[in-house]
Amino acid sequence: MNADPLHEIVADLLDLNVEAVTDDLTPEDxxxxxxxxxxxxxxxxxARFGVRFSMDEIxxxxxxxxxxxxxxxxxxx
Amino acid sequence: xxxxxxTRASTDPVLPPDAAGESSDVLRLPAARAAAxxxxxxxxxxxxxxxxxxxxxxxxxxxxxxxxxxxxxDGMAVDSHVGAYGQEMQEVLSADSALRRFAPDLxxxxxxxxxxxxxxxxxxxxxxxxxxxAAFDRVLDHALGCVRAVxxxxxxTLLVANFPVPGHPAAGIADLRxxxxxxxFVQRLNLDxxxxxxxxxxxxxxxxxxxxxxxxxxxAFDERLARLARVEWRDGFAAALAGEIRRYARAALGRxxxxxxxxxxxxxxxxxxxxxxxxxxxxGPGSAEGEAFLAVQHxxxxxxxxxxxxxxxxxxxxxxxxxxxAEHPEMALRPADFSAMEVGWHPKPEGLRRIAxxxxxxxxxxxFVDDNxxxxxxxxxxxxxxxxxxxxxxxxxxxxxxxxxxxxxxLAATGQDAVRADGYRVERARAALRAEASSLDDYLAGLxxxxxxxxxxxxxxxxxxxxxxxxxxxxLTVERVTPGAVEAFLDTGRFDLRVTEVExxxxxxxxxxxxxxxxxxxxxxxEGPHVRLFLLSCRALGRRVEVAMANALKRRWPGADGxxxxxxxxxxxxxxxxxxxxxxxxxxxxxxxxxxxGKAYRLAAAGAAVEDCGAVEVEEME
Numbered sequence: 001m002n003a004d005p006l007h008e009i010v011a012d013l014l015d016l017n018v019e020a021v022t023d024d025l026t027p028e029d030x031x032x033x034x035x036x037x038x039x040x041x042x043x044x045x046x047a048r049f050g051v052r053f054s055m056d057e058i059x060x061x062x063x064x065x066x067x068x069x070x071x072x073x074x075x076x077x
Numbered sequence: 078x079x080x081x082x083x084t085r086a087s088t089d090p091v092l093p094p095d096a097a098g099e100s101s102d103v104l105r106l107p108a109a110r111a112a113a114x115x116x117x118x119x120x121x122x123x124x125x126x127x128x129x130x131x132x133x134x135x136x137x138x139x140x141x142x143x144x145x146x147x148x149x150x151d152g153m154a155v156d157s158h159v160g161a162y163g164q165e166m167q168e169v170l171s172a173d174s175a176l177r178r179f180a181p182d183l184x185x186x187x188x189x190x191x192x193x194x195x196x197x198x199x200x201x202x203x204x205x206x207x208x209x210x211a212a213f214d215r216v217l218d219h220a221l222g223c224v225r226a227v228x229x230x231x232x233x234t235l236l237v238a239n240f241p242v243p244g245h246p247a248a249g250i251a252d253l254r255x256x257x258x259x260x261x262f263v264q265r266l267n268l269d270x271x272x273x274x275x276x277x278x279x280x281x282x283x284x285x286x287x288x289x290x291x292x293x294x295x296x297a298f299d300e301r302l303a304r305l306a307r308v309e310w311r312d313g314f315a316a317a318l319a320g321e322i323r324r325y326a327r328a329a330l331g332r333x334x335x336x337x338x339x340x341x342x343x344x345x346x347x348x349x350x351x352x353x354x355x356x357x358x359x360x361g362p363g364s365a366e367g368e369a370f371l372a373v374q375h376x377x378x379x380x381x382x383x384x385x386x387x388x389x390x391x392x393x394x395x396x397x398x399x400x401x402x403a404e405h406p407e408m409a410l411r412p413a414d415f416s417a418m419e420v421g422w423h424p425k426p427e428g429l430r431r432i433a434x435x436x437x438x439x440x441x442x443x444x445f446v447d448d449n450x451x452x453x454x455x456x457x458x459x460x461x462x463x464x465x466x467x468x469x470x471x472x473x474x475x476x477x478x479x480x481x482x483x484x485x486x487x488l489a490a491t492g493q494d495a496v497r498a499d500g501y502r503v504e505r506a507r508a509a510l511r512a513e514a515s516s517l518d519d520y521l522a523g524l525x526x527x528x529x530x531x532x533x534x535x536x537x538x539x540x541x542x543x544x545x546x547x548x549x550x551x552x553l554t555v556e557r558v559t560p561g562a563v564e565a566f567l568d569t570g571r572f573d574l575r576v577t578e579v580e581x582x583x584x585x586x587x588x589x590x591x592x593x594x595x596x597x598x599x600x601x602x603x604e605g606p607h608v609r610l611f612l613l614s615c616r617a618l619g620r621r622v623e624v625a626m627a628n629a630l631k632r633r634w635p636g637a638d639g640x641x642x643x644x645x646x647x648x649x650x651x652x653x654x655x656x657x658x659x660x661x662x663x664x665x666x667x668x669x670x671x672x673x674x675g676k677a678y679r680l681a682a683a684g685a686a687v688e689d690c691g692a693v694e695v696e697e698m699e
Contacts, residue, residue, distance in 0.1 A: 035305075043139075058301065059305075
């Protein structure tokens with residue numbers, strides 16, 4: 001079974017096993033998830049899904065789930 | 078920094094298989110993947126070949142990951158350190174800063190006009206001309222202040238990034254009429270930086286503006302990231318910049334390849350010589366294809382002018398090829414341009430091996446260019462050290478592909494490089510004399526070799542650095558060093574750095590030999606003087622120049638007993654086996670032998686007699 005592409009990106013950047021990543025994961029759960037890594041997540045997700053977030057959207061990220069919702073919203077828009 | 082640099086990590090266990098060897102591919106990886114792979118590389122804990130620091134007021138972000146990966150794919154282990162944001166001067170000037178403790182070999186300085194001149198970036202047309210000029214001087218002074226501080230306080234080679242010329246000046250097309258408009262401001266700033274850095278031996282311009290233009294400026298920068306975290310570059314542009322930094326890494330470690338080996342049919346000319354005959358070949362004006370192949374020949378000539386050796390490896394009839402090279406009216410390349418020729422029906426790996434042997438260089442110094450996929454595959458399989466460039470179906474692309482090669486990078490084109498390619502031609506005249514001379518002594522006498530051994534000066538440093546890092550055969554210790562380390566060797570309180578220049582009746586061989594004696598202490602913890610470097614370019618071998626160099630050491634440190642005696646060592650490396658017994662032959666006494674074949678020596682009074690150098694005329698200068 002292929003891993004969820006969003007979870008793969010999160011796992012790569014936060015040095016986690018992809019199985020350990022869920023949509024509920026927050027910066028508090030992952031020591032590597034600082035503000036710089038948050039931006040790396042953003043640009044990696046943008047490149048993977050062909051979307052682009054605004055500054056407000058970037059600042060609203062609170063969990064992997066927020067990222068997924070942003071991708072869905074941008075893809076529709 | 079004495080890591081073993083002769084092994085290329087083409088089978089790196091961490092890098093994906095397709096990335097190993099094809100180093101450009103890692104720069105196309107998504108940034109998240111690059112970050113994860115770079116982390117795994119660091120976790121292997123291998124010793125760094127090169128330490129790269131980053132300072133300035135742009136957060137490098139994924140740049141460091143891409144640089145580490147790109148270098149690893151090329152066999153260079155890199156450690157990175159990112160200095161405190163916006164504290165470039167503090168990091169350099171304070172002796173106990175994290176950056177100073179990291180002791181970088183390369184230091185990348187990237188400055189942002191957003192930070193240094195915010196008013197200009199925000200609304201350039203509203204800023205009066207005097208204020209623009211003041212800002213110009215302030216920015217330039219700051220950058221040059223960093224250059225001076227780095228030169229004075231560290232041993233690092235500094236890469237100063239220039240500034241991206243804005244793609245969308247605030248005044249639109251009217252900007253170009255403005256006295257010191259926004260575009261002109263940055264262009265002049267970049268030109269001034271270029272001028273001021275040209276003469277520096279340990280600082281170079283990193284042409285960020287050109288890399289951005291190549292990448293596409295509209296897609297290179299990210300306003301959001303700049304505002305949120307002072308990251309100005311998008312991931313893809315950071316990767317492109319990493320590719321440029323790798324060129325400097327390669328040059329700093331002396332990893333440049335030395336010889337471009339070209340196929341003929343379908344590579345240097347259109348058509349097949351054996352079938353179409355000389356008159357049927359497409360070269361030169363008259364057809365699009367012919368012009369494209371002529372462009373390939375000119376691209377090769379441009380490399381030759383940089384000091385890269387040219388060679389031919391082709392399956393053809395040697396006499397036919399010789400005739401085309403000498404007589405075809407449209408050829409730009411002529412026989413004298415090639416330092417080695419392998420034309421025949423043998424497999425190409427065999428020809429490449431012979432070319433390397435003829436030129437006295439390693440297989441890892443060759444770049445092989447061929448349009449035939451089968452030949453390329455055979456060379457890749459048989460000789461993984463050789464970089465293979467496989468040409469595609471369209472000759473229009475070939476010249477550009479050769480121009481894009483980054484395998485031949487050196488920090489500065491030394492005068493020595495330019496004469497080197499000619500040197501190999503002169504070498505043929507020497508070979509002709511050798512064939513005529515009835516004995517070796519006659520030959521050596523006929524060469525009229527003159528040797529000059531003198532203390533090194535700052536003007537020699539670029540060449541000395543190059544020679545230390547390139548010499549594989551006649552090199553007793555095969556220690557590779559950075560430009561900063563070489564500069565430190567000029568400190569006569571700690572070191573005695575001497576260079577050997579050679580000329581003969583055919584011409585100048587130039588600066589070909591280096592000896593470095595460390596006065597006690599140092600890495601080898603010798604109590605007295607210790608020979609840390611002893612090396613001679615293969616061009617000057619076989620005429621007792623090395624004996625003259627040993628004599629110079631003996632005259633300066635006559636044999637002694639006890640701790641004041643001159644000591645030396647031999648460190649085995651992949652290609653320096655022929656000099657394993659050099660010191661014994663010169664009268665040194667072995668004092669220790671290591672399991673790997675390494676040896677330690679002392680020059681006792683009994684062995685210290687200078688030796689006869691035959692017909693060689695030697696001048697030693699204090």
